[in-house]
Amino acid sequence: MKVVAINGSPRKKGNTYHALTLVGEELTTQGISTEIVQIGDKKIQGCLSCNTCAKNKDERCVIDDATNGLIQEMKKADGILLGSPVHYAGVGGTMKSFLDRAFMVAGVNGGLFRHKVGACVTAVRRSGGLPAFKQLNVYLLYSEMVIPASNYWNVIHGNRPGDAVQDEEGKQIMRVLGKNMAWLMKSLAYSKSEILPPEKEKKRYTNFIR
Numbered sequence: 001m002k003v004v005a006i007n008g009s010p011r012k013k014g015n016t017y018h019a020l021t022l023v024g025e026e027l028t029t030q031g032i033s034t035e036i037v038q039i040g041d042k043k044i045q046g047c048l049s050c051n052t053c054a055k056n057k058d059e060r061c062v063i064d065d066a067t068n069g070l071i072q073e074m075k076k077a078d079g080i081l082l083g084s085p086v087h088y089a090g091v092g093g094t095m096k097s098f099l100d101r102a103f104m105v106a107g108v109n110g111g112l113f114r115h116k117v118g119a120c121v122t123a124v125r126r127s128g129g130l131p132a133f134k135q136l137n138v139y140l141l142y143s144e145m146v147i148p149a150s151n152y153w154n155v156i157h158g159n160r161p162g163d164a165v166q167d168e169e170g171k172q173i174m175r176v177l178g179k180n181m182a183w184l185m186k187s188l189a190y191s192k193s194e195i196l197p198p199e200k201e202k203k204r205y206t207n208f209i210r
Contacts, residue, residue, distance in 0.1 A: 001185055003027055003117075004077040006070070007038040008084035008095025015123035015164035016040075019156045019174055020083045023121065026178025027079075032185060037073070039098050040085070042066050046097040047104060054108040061101045071102050075112045079185050080145070082120040082136050089128030091135050103139045111144060115197055117185045118145035119177060121154040123164055129155035144200075148184045150177035 005024060009016035017036065024034035045063050052062040059075070060068050074080050082099070084091045091099070106112035120136035122129045133153055140147055154177055156170030157163075164170060 001032045001078040001189065002076075003032060003034045003079035003081055003181070003185075004070075004073050005034055005036045005081040005083060006074075006095075006098070007036055007040060008082070008092045008098070009038070009040040009123070010092070010094070011085075011161055012038055012041065014085065014161045015156060015158040016083045016085050016121070018158075018162065018164045019121045019123050019154075019170070020081060022156075022171055022174035023081060023119070023178040023181065026175050027182050030179070030182035030186070032079070032182050034081070035073075037070060039066060039070065040092055040094050042094065044094050044097045044101075047100045053105045057109055059105060059109045059112065061105050063101065067098055067101050067105075070098070071105055071112070074102065075106070077116070078189070079117040079119075079181060080113060080140075081181075082118070082139070084120070084122055084132060084136060086122055086124035086128045086132045089131045091122075091132050099136075099139050103143055106143060111200060113143045113145055114200065115188070116145050117148060117181060117188065118143070119148055119154065119181050121156065121174065121177070123156050123158060125157065125159045129153075129157070146184060146188065148177065148180040150174070150180065 118140040
């Protein structure tokens with residue numbers, strides 16, 4: 001089994017990276033490989049709201065950048081781990097642009113991430129980590145993904161790159177998340193032959209202003 005971890009930080013070895021690494025180390029001990037892919041330093045444009053992905057249904061965004069390749073990597077993975085720094089109490093801008101487009105493409109192509117195990121972590125200096133954490137969870141919930149928990153909200157603290165490894169509670173949170181994520185992935189894999197997943201329903205849209 002494999003987890004693709006998306007690093008939304010512009011810093012390659014910043015505190016978001018260390019948070020993802022801590023989770024990944026626990027997954028590795030359980031025989032689950034983890035690949036960390038950094039997108040926070042890439043040029044990724046925001047969604048154009050053109051709906052071309054919904055018309056073509058070719059699992060691609062009309063904007064040709066790193067997003068399309070990563071969509072396929074996430075599709076093939078058994079689990080997806082999202083990590084973001086906190087910018088003004090929210091997800092980093094490049095990460096937001098990537099998530100908007102990747103999850104839109106996944107949704108309009110039959111739910112590419114549906115029933116995969118998904119988790120998210122944030123790294124912050126002082127405050128704003130929880131709003132950003134909730135923002136990341138929205139993508140997982142909308143996609144009908146299965147979300148493991150930890151023993152607190154998945155936020156780790158640090159200012160300079162590497163400071164997060166001094167946050168003992170934050171490190172424990174990441175370790176527990178990794179253990180629970182591995183357990184959930186294995187449980188779902190074990191039950192596939194015994195329990196059929198619920199049938200996907202066609203999405204209904206209701207506009208409140210008619």
